[in-house]
Amino acid sequence: MTRILADLPDEDIRWLDARASEQGKSRASVLREAVATYKAQAEPSDDNDWIRKGAGAWKHRTDIGDAVEWQRRESAATTRPWDYAYEEIRAEYPDLFDEQDDREHEHYRKVMGEAAFGPRVPRPKPS
Numbered sequence: 001m002t003r004i005l006a007d008l009p010d011e012d013i014r015w016l017d018a019r020a021s022e023q024g025k026s027r028a029s030v031l032r033e034a035v036a037t038y039k040a041q042a043e044p045s046d047d048n049d050w051i052r053k054g055a056g057a058w059k060h061r062t063d064i065g066d067a068v069e070w071q072r073r074e075s076a077a078t079t080r081p082w083d084y085a086y087e088e089i090r091a092e093y094p095d096l097f098d099e100q101d102d103r104e105h106e107h108y109r110k111v112m113g114e115a116a117f118g119p120r121v122p123r124p125k126p127s
Contacts, residue, residue, distance in 0.1 A: 081105035084117050 008016070020030045064070040077096055079089045081104035090097045090105075109117060 082108045082112070084119075086117070 016027055016030060020027045023030065058064075058067055061067070073093060073096075076089045076093045079086055079096070081101050083089070086101075086105050090101070
């Protein structure tokens with residue numbers, strides 16, 4: 001084990017000594033435990049550690065029903081009258097839209113033209 005020399009504020013030393021006394025340990029032992037705890041929290045096990053931690057986090061949720069359907073509905077709620085898929089999404093989730101949305105959609109169709117609301121396909125590159 002390597003010895004180190006560290007400068008700490010007096011207040012931190014008093015706090016450290018109080019913790020060590022409460023636990024019946026040496027100051028060095030409390031410091032070693034603190035470093036081990038900090039190290040365990042600070043070091044990700046790999047680049048995808050966040051995926052492992054989050055996977056299945058919602059699997060026991062009962063308040064949202066089917067999770068896929070819930071996500072689709074949440075996504076549909078952000079649809080705007082000028083979105084090319086407005087009519088399809090409005091047909092699937094009519095309760096998310098009102099007459100004002102429909103009027104705005106018709107306005108955008110007139111201004112932008114039908115092509116703006118067609119399916120999105122890559123345009124061929126000019127030859």
